[in-house]
Amino acid sequence: MTQDQSEKAKRIPVSSHVLYADYSKSSKTLVKGKGVYVYDVEGNQYLDAIGGVGVVNVGHGIPEIVDAIADQAGRLAFSYSGNSENEPRHNLAEILNAWAPHGMRETKTLFCSGGAEANEAALKLAYQYHWERGNRSKRKIVGRWQSYHGNTVGALSMSGRTSWRRMHDPYLLSFPHIPPPYCYRCPWKLSYPECGMECTRELRRVICQEGAENVAAFIAEPVIGTSLSAVVPPPEYYRSIREICDEFDVLFIADEVMSGIGRTGLNWGIEHWQVVPDIITTAKGIAGGYAALGATILCEKVWRAIADGSGKPMHSYTYGGNPLSCAAGVAVLRYIEENKLISRVAQMGDKLLLRLHATLDDLSCVGDIRGKGFFLGIEIVADKKSKAPFPPEWDVTHLIESGALKNGLFILGGVTGLIDGVGGDHIELLPPFIIEDQHIDFIARTLRHTLETVISGRSDGNRS
Ligand SMILES: Cc1ncc(COP(=O)(O)O)c(C=O)c1O
The missing domain is CATH 3.40.640.10 (Type I PLP-dependent aspartate aminotransferase-like (Major domain))
Known part of the structure; x- marks a missing residue:
């Protein structure tokens, strides 16, 4: 852990009475969602490539669903x-x-x-x-x-x-x-x-x-x-x-x-x-x-x-x-x-998986790309051949997650320690079922840029 990270971990914001899950992460305050995008309080747009956390499947702000909930709330809430x-x-x-x-x-x-x-x-x-x-x-x-x-x-x-x-x-x-x-x-x-x-x-x-x-x-x-x-x-x-x-x-x-x-x-x-x-x-x-x-x-x-x-x-x-x-x-x-979204997941999921392989396979830190449909994961390694992980104290998963966020992309950092409870880094993609070709392009390009900058020690990739 760098000195900066350990300082952040100790810093508990006094401005909020929320008990946060991780004080080493700075979280964005999100105020709006539309389709595959979410927006923070400063108006920045992010592609939500993890659907919240595998939750948002049909997309944000679908009027039919909002209306159905409002209608039920008006009739009988409980x-x-x-x-x-x-x-x-x-x-x-x-x-x-x-x-x-x-x-x-x-x-x-x-x-x-x-x-x-x-x-x-x-x-x-x-x-x-x-x-x-x-x-x-x-x-x-x-x-x-x-x-x-x-x-x-x-x-x-x-x-x-x-x-x-x-x-x-x-x-x-x-x-x-x-x-x-x-x-x-x-x-x-x-x-x-x-x-x-x-x-x-x-x-x-x-x-x-x-x-x-x-x-x-x-x-x-x-x-x-x-x-x-x-x-x-x-x-x-x-x-x-x-x-x-x-x-x-x-x-x-x-x-x-x-x-x-x-x-x-x-x-x-x-x-x-x-x-x-x-x-x-x-x-x-x-x-x-x-x-x-x-x-x-x-x-x-x-x-x-x-x-x-x-x-x-x-x-x-x-x-x-x-x-x-x-x-x-x-x-x-x-x-x-x-909207026949499940057959769409099967078809677009294959496309996303192929695209990730084509864009990331040659990176030395990409050990394995796997999954089905819109449930995909990437295992990050220090050495492709031996599959050796990065030292856990480097917290590579979270560096990638926050690097991607700076580039306008929400991804999910897996829990560090997938190999033996201590070492091993991985990230997940769980996009809404409605993503289009241009979103697949953005995800693949942004991930490559983020992995290149983070792994080469520059975790502050610019928004592309
Ligand atoms: C497979 C699986 N089961 C159970 C849970 C727990 O769900 P919840 O956080 O809604 O309690 C999760 C959460 O990530 C999960 O991925």
Whole structure:
């Protein structure tokens, strides 16, 4: 860390009563969004190439969506889902049933306000599924290292992001984790397909080690998000995972908080592997940033065990299924359907990926470019051949992120430490589904300029 950075880290602005996430970063005050652009209080325009944080999929300021929310606010802003139904919640659950992977219908959905809440609900309902069937020791959830499922205690216990777990470790539940299918840095130093997918065998080993009678579920982000920047597992990976889960009566939870709602070019990321999960959790793009909304979608096997057992899912939230957030969700999903935005993501995502390869592959710091649809990541390395990372104290990820911002581009710096919890830098691109060719040009050009200036030690690239 430079002296300047460490000084900034110590400086807590007294002018604000907000508790910020990172005092070493100076954040822009944004006041307006339109389409793919956001504007700060000084009138500067930025291309939002991360859709907020994988949230803004249909774009900022869409009049139909704003009108639908205003209309609902005028009719009924809140009703308690514990004692009444509301139309937006009913309609949203119907749409999600229609969007669910074919083998998963008939679904039932529990609503909440975000990703961690959705995963917390999945954890408890997975246990309840086994509990109702008399298997009351099946409590553990197997997660993967370098994964992220949210910051509440249950969700963080399932997560494998070591840098965020470390401080709170004493509070975390003792859940096992297996290595991710991270072929670029395979922990066994093997290559696909000769590897025989050692990474899935690890799930079998861990279930046996814990005792299948103690394992409730396996949770995975189908395309691995903020901890590994858009790692896409090999073609047979999830088929093999599904078979192992079935063999041991272990539920498969697909965490589609980031990869769901069309971001990878299909409704759900897991559909690229033609595998049907038992539970899907989603949030972020479901209401496109217009409201806080999340969902835990149960397949029939799971909800029926509860319905035919105690008859009462033992989980709820005050704001879960509130009419205002659900109206935003309905309006966003209808907008995506009417404008055929998911097939657009598949087509334009390929274009963006090709363009990134063409523009960045020759840079010595670009180790890997990966992802699906509009869920893309770039791994930054000090040495392309050995894949050695930059020293963590250089904080390269954040230098790139702030360099891009100075050049008018919002990108997402991944959490440093993707290799071993300490070292490794990566950035993510999660643009709104409506970006055009000229935006792809701007993203690729600006990234190249930023990487060249930052890596050569000049992190103050000028606006292009
Ligand atoms: C895959 C995944 N799951 C869960 C979460 C947690 O979502 P939230 O921040 O809405 O609680 C995130 C957030 O980035 C995520 O990427």
